[in-house]
Amino acid sequence: MPATSDDTRTYHSFPGAHYVLPADKPERDRLDRQHRVLKHAYDDKLIWSPVNLVPGSAVLDAATGSGAWLLDLADQVPDGVQLRGIDIESRLFPPLHPNVEFFTGSVTALPSEWSSTFQLVHQRLLTLGLTAAEWPDAFLELKRVLVPGGWAQIEESSAGSRHWESGPITARFEDMLSKLNTSRGHIFDTAAQIPNFLADAGFTNIRTEVRGIPLGKWAGKEGCDNRDGNIVFFQAIKTPVLNGGGFGHVSTGEEFDRLLAEMVEEWDSTPGSKWNFTIFSVQKPLSEDV
Template identity: 35%
Template sequence: MAVPNHARYYASKQYLLPADELETTRAFDNKLSLAPLDLQTGDRVLESAAGTGVWALEFSEQNKQNGVTPDIECIDICDKQYPATHPTNIHFSLHSVVDLPTEWAGTFSYAHQRLLILAMNDSLWRKAIGELFRVLSPGGWVELIEHDAKHTSYGVGPYSNKLVSLLYVMYAEKEVVGDLGVYLPKLCEEVGFVDIRCEARRVSIGRSGENGYPSGEWRDVWKGMKQPLMNAGGCSLVRTEEEYEELLEGATREWDDSNEAGTTFYTILARKP
């Protein structure tokens, strides 16, 4: 069940979007992984920022259909969304990707992480990528799925353009790294990863949601930012919650009427030598 807007739950002050069920409904490609994996039963898999654990549950089921049962460790900084029941090969624990257990060094064949862009700055990204490198075994792959917050293409009218301007101000205040399609591959190389590749996927935003987001769903993603925006004084661009709501509704109408609105996601793959 989604948490009502008046009671949205935020995992930390750094993270701009709420850690509740509504935030886990964002659209993704149907493929669970693009990494060239050859997992065997018992191989350890790490899901960072696991949320509800839905990715791990689906990834486990997919592998079981192929006769493979991986041992999956799901981590997050809060356990509010963790499922009450789950298969015995999936484990849930409270850990941050910037500070993983010492004993996990060199034990994972594959690490998967998605959409931490709004929780991270340069310092935190460097710690996170270093930790992921440390816990992977030689030959292990990391897969990072992130949103492009620098080259936006959903400002298609006065309301949505104001929304983009508002988000850029908040990103700057939080020191969010926007161009992760360029930043993360370079950082992975600095840490020691090899075979680094980045795949971009543009998805549309519109009335039907065909090949992407329905306008209303994209609106709801940014509606989750209302509380931190208001706490930050509206970044001097909106004064009240009602004004922000009106901005989102106006942007939604523009997306409904546009054939140009869209957004881009990146999948970054890298291997530990």
């Protein structure tokens, strides 16, 4: 029996894009919450690449979503630093900000006039946005728009092959999400494969910052904030999972909701539960022109 859904969320309509998650106010709110969780987990430090931003420097936030990272950065960099964000879905953009420009477009085909423009490019969480075939193109585009010697900061869920670590229910949910990714041509263990993609694109000086972010009531406020953000994320993939037939784990929306509730209970009651996350910092060689 096929899985069913009564979802009323709004999804993107950008030609050729494969992004799974919605493009509406609840998703914008989720992205803002997710940014706060990640910022806290990474010691409130937004830039891990060793780049020096001065007046006249330019920064690109690729797949900017709600623009949360970029707006935070606007409060920290000197006046005169140019800040741009690009995403396939303008409905996620924040209100106009005097020091930030937002553009509609894909990371796989950035504007041609941006070649060798940015000292820093930031990209976060495109595991559910890019197919396996698109990742190499995206990294070549990021390298093209960097100045020689510029840095890219790539942020993705998981450390190696594991995104969430807790107990058997979490492992079951992770398997369901892995199968959803595979069904859509995406890569699930993205963080494990990114180093090879970056090297193939010609980046050098690859550095990593890995965090296991506490997940659940046992970890106090940080664990509850991370739990709540992940719950909203999983609720957002409900329709894609059900439209895909449930992947052997659920058959109805009610079964999905019940499995999610059981996973949340597992997080709350299992010390050590965590969401894994990795930040990669890489450099465009000085000798390259594009």
